[in-house]
Amino acid sequence: MSEFITEDKRTHYCGNIRAGHAGEDVVLMGWVHRRRDLGGLIFIDLRDREGIVQIVLDPEKKPQAHALAHDIRSEFVLAIKGRVNLRPADMINPSLKTGEVEVVIDELEILNESDTPPFVLDGETDVSENLLLKYRYLDLRRKGIQQNIILRSKVTAETRTYLQREGFIDVETPFLTKSTPEGARDYLVPSRVSPGAFYALPQSPQLFKQLLMVSGFDKYYQIVKCFRDEDMRADRQPEFTQIDMEMSFISESDIINTAEGMMAHIFKACLDRDMRVPFPRLTYREAIDRYGRDNPDTRFSLEIEDLTDIAGRSGFRVFSEVVKNGGMVKALLLTDGKTLSRKDLDALGDFVGQYGAKGLAWVRVNKDGWTGSIEKFFDQGNIKSINEKMGAQPGSLLLFVADTKDVVNDALGALRIHLAEKLELIDRETLAFTWITEFPMFEYSKTEERYMATHHPFTSPVTQDIPLLETNPGKVRARAYDLVLNGSEIGGGSIRIHKSDVQSMVFKTLGLGEDEARTKFGFLLDALKYGTPPHGGIAFGLDRMVMIMAGAESIRDVIAFPKTLKATCLLTDAPSKVSAEQLADLSLKTI
RNA sequence: GGGGUCGUAGUUAAGUCGGUUAUAACGCCGGCCUGUCACGCCGGAGGCCGUGGGUUCGAGUCCCAUCGACCCCGCCA
Secondary structure (H helix, E strand, C coil), X not given: CCHHHHHCCCCCCHHHCCHHHCCCEEEEEEEEEEEEECCCCEEEEEEECCEEEEEEECCXXXXXXXXXXXXXXXXXXXXXXXXXXXXXXXXXXXXXXXXXXXXXXXXXXXXXXXCCCCCCCCCCCCCCXXXXXXXXXXXXXXXXXXXXXXXXXHHHHHHHHHHHHCCCEECCCCCCXXXXXXXXXXXXXXXXXXXCCEEECCCCCHHHHHHHHHCCCCEEXXXXXXXXXXXXXXXXXXXXXXXXXXXECCCHHHHHHHXXXXXXXXXXXXXXXXXXCCCCEEEHHHHHHHHCCCCCCCCCCCCCEECHHHHHCCCCHHXXXXXXXXXXXXXXXXXXXXXXXXXXXXXXXHHHHCCCCCCCEEEEEECCEEECCCHHHCCHHHHHHHHHXXXXXXXXXXXXXXXXXXXXXXXXXXXXXXXXXHCCCCCCCCCCEEEEECCECEEEECCCCEEEECCCCCECECHHHCCHHHHCHHHCEECEEEEEECCEEEEEEEEECCCHHHHHHHHHHCCCCHHHXXXXXXXXXXXXXXXXXXXXXXXXXXXXXXXXXXXXXXXXXXXXXXXXXXXXXXXXXXXXXXCHHHHHHCCCCCC
16 A cells, blocks of 8 residues: 555656755655666666656665665656755766756655566667557657657647637537548448448548538637548558638638747747748749649758750750650759769669659769760750759759659659758758648549549639639639648648539539539538538648657657557557457448 | 568677578676666576578578568559
């Protein structure tokens, strides 16, 4: 029976003891981080979420406690009572926040023992992810990851503070909801009482938040789990969290202002960083032209230049043929090209191959012209024009990709990031927000042979483009905007369609027949007929936001209990087989 | 669905051209040690080399398959 728990409360966190507490009696609870047994004196580093403090056991002063401490091992849980002592100057440990003091033990109690942990919890050792995920509760004892989870808690708290203050109302929406076409694959949940019918877990609360606008809540928000059954990446999980919001009687600028205010508040409150607002804006077109993608990392320049005109006139067949067939030629310039060897360039060729590029052409610029295998195909005039357009100087390296528009942008967009990382062009302290605006409403999918919504099917087209819905959908612009931070899309939203007829036209453009639209989205089309206010909103990916704020490399580092790339949980072993009885209850059979 | 990296004591890694008893560090166990803080010193235990098959006189090493983790492409309105 624990005397400390019943009679004494913990007085401090281990990590918070400071020189100012000297002379005080304290009660601490925590885990044994390390034990140093000198034969006589025993030192224990006691750890809790706030940090580590050194405990001293002297055999002459407290023989019983000292004897007990002899059997203590790593990760035992202790309660201790003792006095805070200032350490003599030569015994101060500057690497600990508590390094100026130590706690001299009066009483010691082992609250629980621990098996030897499967890995050392010091945060230094590299341990395989496999093991960390299996023993996640131990991994979460480590300082780095614990700090990430605590940061995440601050971010959600400050989000709520800001949005509540701005008059937003937190409304919960269903997790068991209706499967809808478009978008990602749904996670399905079978219904017991409706045999053969399924709920879907929401990919986002999109339609419910729009309905809340119809209901007149005016400003809604929610910090909410979303579910998408697609393949993982370093920054994707099957269940992830959105900061979701929606407002009525507003236009783009209202959403953007609110979002900027929220970001500035969160970054100030959680990281003490002052974010200058408004954030820079780029149109989708500009982003693709200059950075090759709609989530540009603007922490460094290294912009992509379009050389289609000049390259089309060159004697280099690879370029001129591509241009003749409607493709394009674009290039990147590295000022200090000498750092890349021939072998590096071959590797970069392989790299762009992943994006469908058939090769990476390159030349080195020197005082007299170019050197490189493709130099002979260019006359002095073309070389001069390209050098000028690129801003090339002696020592520069030019990297070209010639292909269809999409391949060129994909390949160079990715190469730009790859080179910036390889050549360390990125300042890790910078936080570069960028809005991307004027997205196309639709993209044509070759695999599906139809137009797909770039954003989602409830996004409002730009008003003057509405007539184009029937004549030229590819030209319709959407009233959509994404927020990009350091090359990561952390948020996206739009002004929604609030007229039933426009919504029907968009469904039609997407190839959704009237009957099908009725079956899948009838409730929305009905709602739009009952006085729907103009409205719009945005949703932020909380996990990605926190990931960047924490400087984490994987989304798993900011989620307490994440899943693997195969969407399994190594801790609980989910998903798992269920009994025949459970299946029978649900009228299900496995095949 | 496609491409890639990795898998060897509890952990992290080494292991040459296929060759005798598979190394090291940390951790663990035991002993010594009263100012350590990644304590130190001495000693010890610990291996289905992911799994299954094949080639070979002989496989951690070569081949095939398979499982798992991670990274990328496709996919993610």
